[in-house]
Amino acid sequence: MTTITPIPLTAEGFAPFGDVIELGTKAFKINDGMCDRHHDLAQLEFLEGKAGISLFQAVPRELPYAIDLVERHPKGSQAFIPMYLTSFLVIVAPDENGTPGTPLAFLTNPGQGINLQRNTWHGVLTPLQSPGLFAVIDRIGDDTNLEEHIFETQYVVDSPG
Template sequence: MKRFVRPLTQSEFGAFGDVIQHYGGERRHRLSIDFCGEHNPMRQAFWVSKVSTATDLPNSIGQLERHPLSDQAFVPLNAVQFLVVVCPSRPDGMPDMEACEAFVAGPGQGIIYRRNVWHAPLSSLTAPAEFFVTMGVADNATNDEFCDLPSPLHIALEGGHA
């Protein structure tokens, strides 16, 4: 299966989460992020992730992940482009591979993945890259689920080869 990347916009990404960037003329643009859903007790976790090697396109993705208890946010700490691959769930909870979407986030953009949105692991098209990451965690529950794909998802530039 092949997906072509397109620029990340709120209107295209909105079913999966929010694009973190400033909109409009107001001084502040508030973000909606749910760190604990219905699960208590949860605490906010914060860390910085480093990506040492750039991802080239075309690329193949063999695994998706999701976080059933909390949204998860990624904010680049330097001017980078990064790959955003998302997928809704089928009724059985597994990724709906036919509905996967691929985006390129540009400099000045971050993302919030909503709870239960399947997504590819963090990969940057520019390296080195560092990201501020935050999500809810629970001491007595797992907030990370992984799915090995039965066949790789190929991601390419429009008109590119996979």
């Protein structure tokens, strides 16, 4: 068994896998100065199909958390935006010649979302508190856009240090 300690989610640390969606420096005023628009926060990419918005409601998980399955979507990016100010666990793995390498775990701050780049190995949606409600922006199409991998080595995410 290999233990993984989650690290805080930052734009720099997550860059090889996608974008962190959060309030930042790309804001400008709209609505007669009464609203800040934090603009163009993720690089969405879809091959064929179309972009769609869905709602996912996931059961909260607890740490330590065993990682047994990762997946990827070769035809589109996938953004997860929490609908409540709660944290969630983000598990990703580098691609090593078509299979996932050793996973990494990130812990979001309340209010942070993510956008996974197209073809990025990632764990399942893993909220840590209720309600596990997320807006998801991803590719909608009639063909298959999912590859799954089950690890032979057991990885466990422990509590942050």
